[in-house]
Amino acid sequence: MIPSGAPIATAAQMRAAEEAVFASGVSQDELMERAGAAVAREVARFAVGRPILILAGPGNNGGDAYVAARLLHAEGHDVILVATGAPAPGAAERMQALWQGPTSSLYAARPRPVLVDGLFGTGMTRPLDRGLAAVFADLVKQAEFVLSIDLPSGIDTDSGADLGAPRGIDVTLALGALKPGHLLDCGLERCGRVLLADIGIPVETGRRSVARPQIETPGVHSHKYSRGLVAVIEGAMPGAARLAAQAAMAGGAGYVVLAGDRPWSGGPDALVRREVRSAEDLTEFLGWDRIDAVVLGPGLGRDRRAEAYLRAAFAVPKPLVLDGDALTLLGGDAAAWLETRAAPTWLTPHSGEFDRMFAGQGSKIETTLAAAAATRATIVHKGADTVIASPKGAVRVLAGASPWLSTAGTGDVLAGLLAAQVVQEGKGVAPAEAAVWLHARAAQLAGPALIADALLMHIPQAVSECL
Ligand SMILES: NC(=O)C1=CN([C@@H]2O[C@H](COP(=O)(O)OP(=O)(O)OC[C@H]3O[C@@H](n4cnc5c(N)ncnc54)[C@H](OP(=O)(O)O)[C@@H]3O)[C@@H](O)[C@H]2O)[C@@H](O)CC1
Numbered sequence: 001m002i003p004s005g006a007p008i009a010t011a012a013q014m015r016a017a018e019e020a021v022f023a024s025g026v027s028q029d030e031l032m033e034r035a036g037a038a039v040a041r042e043v044a045r046f047a048v049g050r051p052i053l054i055l056a057g058p059g060n061n062g063g064d065a066y067v068a069a070r071l072l073h074a075e076g077h078d079v080i081l082v083a084t085g086a087p088a089p090g091a092a093e094r095m096q097a098l099w100q101g102p103t104s105s106l107y108a109a110r111p112r113p114v115l116v117d118g119l120f121g122t123g124m125t126r127p128l129d130r131g132l133a134a135v136f137a138d139l140v141k142q143a144e145f146v147l148s149i150d151l152p153s154g155i156d157t158d159s160g161a162d163l164g165a166p167r168g169i170d171v172t173l174a175l176g177a178l179k180p181g182h183l184l185d186c187g188l189e190r191c192g193r194v195l196l197a198d199i200g201i202p203v204e205t206g207r208r209s210v211a212r213p214q215i216e217t218p219g220v221h222s223h224k225y226s227r228g229l230v231a232v233i234e235g236a237m238p239g240a241a242r243l244a245a246q247a248a249m250a251g252g253a254g255y256v257v258l259a260g261d262r263p264w265s266g267g268p269d270a271l272v273r274r275e276v277r278s279a280e281d282l283t284e285f286l287g288w289d290r291i292d293a294v295v296l297g298p299g300l301g302r303d304r305r306a307e308a309y310l311r312a313a314f315a316v317p318k319p320l321v322l323d324g325d326a327l328t329l330l331g332g333d334a335a336a337w338l339e340t341r342a343a344p345t346w347l348t349p350h351s352g353e354f355d356r357m358f359a360g361q362g363s364k365i366e367t368t369l370a371a372a373a374a375t376r377a378t379i380v381h382k383g384a385d386t387v388i389a390s391p392k393g394a395v396r397v398l399a400g401a402s403p404w405l406s407t408a409g410t411g412d413v414l415a416g417l418l419a420a421q422v423v424q425e426g427k428g429v430a431p432a433e434a435a436v437w438l439h440a441r442a443a444q445l446a447g448p449a450l451i452a453d454a455l456l457m458h459i460p461q462a463v464s465e466c467l
């Protein structure tokens with residue numbers, strides 16, 4: 001579990017925020033005392049009297065560990081400290097000097113029921129030494145409860161890449177802000193439950209974890225058109241567009257039209273069908289001024305007709321949600337295509353589609369931000385770590401959604417939900433954040449072994465939790 005609506009800061013942003021705190025007159029020792037006290041509080045809560053082993057590395061993460069050890073020891077806990085190297089001069093060294101309890105060397109350390117990992121935090125620069133990684137993993141395996149200070153040692157702060165972190169950490173206590181490493185890639189599965197400690201470091205950032213949205217109940221003056229009309233375009237695999245259309249309905253659009261030429265008798269009667277057989281038909285239909293947003297791509301196909309539909313949709317100055325095959329058709333030319341658009345666009349690629357469209361290096365947050373800037377579109381880069389990025393640099397991340405979402409059609413549901421939020425919420429990351437939250441919540445309500453169709457019936461419950 002990840003705290004929602006919390007700031008996300010890189011190692012460099014964290015360092016800058018700490019520097020600002022020091023400049024305001026707070027000493028490094030004072031900040032470390034706060035961090036260590038936050039750690040001691042959580043460890044005491046979870047240890048409930050069991051013996052504690054604390055690992056302290058050579059940097060400030062180790063400094064936090066020395067403070068926590070001292071405070072826990074002073075409270076009467078049974079604490080043994082393992083120092084993995086002499087601390088660098090500065091606050092960490094001073095905190096080490098204040099530790100007066102029992103100390104063990106790493107290789108002589110015996111496992112204890114409670115383990116505190118203060119080896120490395122935001123200063124991890126390279127993979128863990130193999131010997132250290134093995135001992136650390138063994139101590140984790142044999143502990144009953146493990147808490148990592150700030151980040152699991154062996155997770156890259158900015159990307160979540162695996163630098164040798166063990167499995168089995170129960171709680172990670174993030175200090176001051178979440179880091180990308182709590183949310184992305186391997187970090188997502190190694191942190192356990194993430195808690196956030198406020199240690200008085202204000203972090204100014206437009207990057208946050210996804211939060212539950214606020215959704216307006218329709219008012220007395222609302223009517224179906226004022227709540228927004230979503231047009232979903234059918235293609236070669238019509239089931240995908242049907243899922244998107246039904247998700248748009250459940251997500252609160254006032255009117256949903258499914259445009260295509262496939263017979264379908266099974267859908268809700270409230271879903272309006274419009275016959276569209278060709279790109280000319282589509283252009284004519286999309287000229288209807290009642291349409292507030294268009295969804296194109298789920299099950300579209302990649303043939304000539306699909307490409308002609310894509311051109312027709314691009315020519316219309318309406319908010320556009322592009323998913324699935326539409327993204328594959330754009331491919332590496334996405335930025336050039338999107339340059340031609342005046343109305344806002346949302347792209348919802350999974351990582352395969354994203355990689356076909358964009359090159360780029362760095363964390364999932366950095367590559368998604370770069371793609372948003374290049375295309376001037378808001379991008380929902382899906383996966384177990386879903387990253388939303390806007391061209392203006394806003395970022396939202398949702399990590400830890402139900403892994404049962406990894407089944408065909410759930411992305412189509414997200415595209416429809418997104419369009420429903422676009423017609424209600426407007427621009428940028430807000431509708432994407434709302435859609436991603438509703439999608440994840442519906443998946444949680446649907447439970448294990450869900451299929452995409454089952455998500456649909458749980459969307460209203462998810463919406464009701466946002467009113
Ligand atoms: N700033 C503050 O006052 C506050 C900071 N806070 C705390 O500080 C943490 C950040 O501290 P930090 O910057 O000192 O980095 P940290 O993670 O302890 O490690 C750096 C040391 O590890 C070394 N090293 C790196 N990778 C390695 C590897 N694989 N294997 C072996 N060695 C490796 C690296 O060596 P180098 O790369 O320089 O060779 C360096 O010696 C942060 O997460 C939070 O817990 C809070 O107390 C609030 C106040």
Ligand SMILES: Nc1ncnc2c1ncn2[C@@H]1O[C@H](COP(=O)(O)OP(=O)(O)O)[C@@H](O)[C@H]1O
Pocket residue numbers: 324349350382383384385386400401402403404405406407408409410411412413414439
């Ligand atoms: N392991 C996972 N954990 C959490 N969410 C996942 C996981 N795998 C996929 N998802 C989510 O499921 C959806 C799948 O979308 P997509 O791959 O486009 O499927 P489709 O095209 O079949 O509809 C996305 O919202 C994605 O974020």
Ligand SMILES: [K+]
Pocket residue numbers: 061117118119120121148149150151152153
């Ligand atoms: K750590």
